[in-house]
Amino acid sequence: MAFQATPYTLPLAVCGLAFVAFSAYLVRQSGTRARGDRVAVPLMVATGVWMLGYAAELTVTTTSAQVLFARVQYLGNVSVPLLWFAYILAYVGYDDLLTRRRWVVLATPPVVVFALVLAYPASHLVWEGVETVDLGAFVALETDHGPVFYGFMAYVYSLVAATVWLLVRHRSHAVDLYSRQTTALLVGALAPAVAGLVYISGMNPIPSLNLPVLAFVVTAGVVAWSVARNELFTLTPIAWETVVRQLDRPVFVIDDDDRVVAANPAGRDVVGAPVGSLASDALTPVLGDDCWRTPGAYECEYVHAGEPRTYEVSVTSVDQSGARTGRVVLLQDVTDRQVREERLEEFASVVSHDLRNPLNVARGHLELGRESGDDAHFETVDAALDRMERIIEDLLTLAREGDTDVDGETVSLAEVARTAWDAVDTMDADATLDVQNDGPVVADETALLRLLENLFRNAVEHGSTGNQNAGRSGDAVEHGSPRPASNTRRDAVEHGTTSPDGAPTGSVTVTVGTTDDGFFVADDGPGIPRDEREHVFERG
Secondary structure: OOEOOOOOHHHHHHHHHHHHHHHHHHHHOOOOOOHHHHHHHHHHHHHHHHHHHHHHHHHEOOHHHHHHHHHHHHHHHHHHHHHHHHHHHHHHOOHHHOOHHHHHHHHHHHHHHHHHHHHOOOOOOOEEEEEEEEOOOOEEEEEEEOHHHHHHHHHHHHHHHHHHHHHHHHHHHOOHHHHHHHHHHHHHHHHHHHHHHHHHHOOOOOOOOOHHHHHHHHHHHHHHHHHHHHOOOOOOHHHHHHHHHHOOOOEEEEEOOOEEEEEOHHHHHHHOOOOOOEHHHHOHHHHOHHHOOOOEEEEEEEEEOOEEEEEEEEEEEEEEOOEEEEEEEEEEEOHHHHHHHHHHHHHHHHHHHHHHHHHHHHHHHHHHHHHHOOHHHHHHHHHHHHHHHHHHHHHHHHHHHOOOOOOOEEEEHHHHHHHHHHOOOOOOOOEEEEEOOOOEEEEOHHHHHHHHHHHHHHHHHHHOHHHHHOOOOOOHHHHOOOOOOOOHHHHHHHOOOOOOOOOOOOOEEEEEEEEOOEEEEEEOOOOOOHHHOOHHHOOO
8 A cells, every 4th residue: 555645644644633632632521411512412423523534535536445444434434424514503502493303304315425435336325436546746636426425515504505505694792702712613514514515526736636625724713712712612502401301390491483492301291382483373372471571570370281370470581782682581480389378378378277175265364363353263273274285286296297186085975165265265255055965976186176276266256145245256257267077166166056037136046966977066156147157168
């Protein structure tokens, strides 16, 4: 095998090695794990293989050796256009368009062309013939191309046109550093593309010389300059895109034509529409027109996966040179937070309500004790304070552990009822407790005690004329019981009675007794009108 020196060999070899070395540098960088940089690594390697293969082809003089290295460089030749297209998609934020299926479709032409090159001379679809020609200073391999080659060129320049359009469009919105980066990428892409057109058009000044691969020397210089001056591959929009992609908050970028030009995975999960869709088709069905068109903050409700959700929506305008070029829509799911706030409000309501009974008892007997000096009143105050402490402990346990399973035990209905009656403030009311029949019931004694206190207080405050006249109508019905037991509250309502004219009877008797399947609480107060009985069971 004879060797030769050409004026092109050294620049090609140096630039090819530089591309391969830079790909190794990218791999070693801990901060280059974005999808775009993962494409940049094989892109650099493929470009280096293409240039090194052609440098080797120019170094040898025999046809067989030149064909061997021509096949090596074709490995990079067929790969670079697709990898470049994939990198530019990632750079401008459209990499999610390249699904696995689309990758397979776009990769099919390069694979087929490379296989046909390996099959030469059995196949003449890419190479119809090859020969070594003497150019005077050196010899070069001249190739006659077949129909598949020209079909592949149409595929290549379709990808080139798409990337140029994406870069030009991106540059119109970019600023400062990113604008310079985009300009460098445009120059680096156009140099081999223009050289390729000259090469296949028949206007090549040196017909046997591969102009496109020589033009990559220009690309290498542009890339080196942009890496040194504009932080290409180290500070790019890909880093920002990676951050947005990892957010669990849906993010959308909408251009001035109201198209969704980017969306992170959380956003695509919400709308289920592909990038490139009209925002009116993607966002309006789930957010409404008012929640994405105008910059500002909104609260929107919609149904996602069969469940109602509430989102806080922030719309921020993207401006360039004083003109709006798009919007960024950021969503925050606040459904769970609202549920927690509602539960906190309910908990506060329960606390204020359940402490009211023993608090009123303590206040009333403290006043009587001060006036009379009777220790029995102070003992009642002490018992009421103990009751308040037990309620607080129960509520704190409920707040920390949530709705836990209740351990039932057999208790005496009469004893629990009398204890609950003592905890209700009946000093200003004409009220009587009547335990009709006693019997064992299975219940959580603390929960049963609180339930009966609520029911008794309802009856006393809303059924006794004396208590009503005192202006002390409480909030037992308004707030409800924190832990209703079976159908006891409904029994209390349905057993309430009203005098013929609908007015309170003056005194109230609260009756407690067992039934075949539980127990009941009834009173002979005015009761609740029939058309309002269902309404009182609604929360709040």
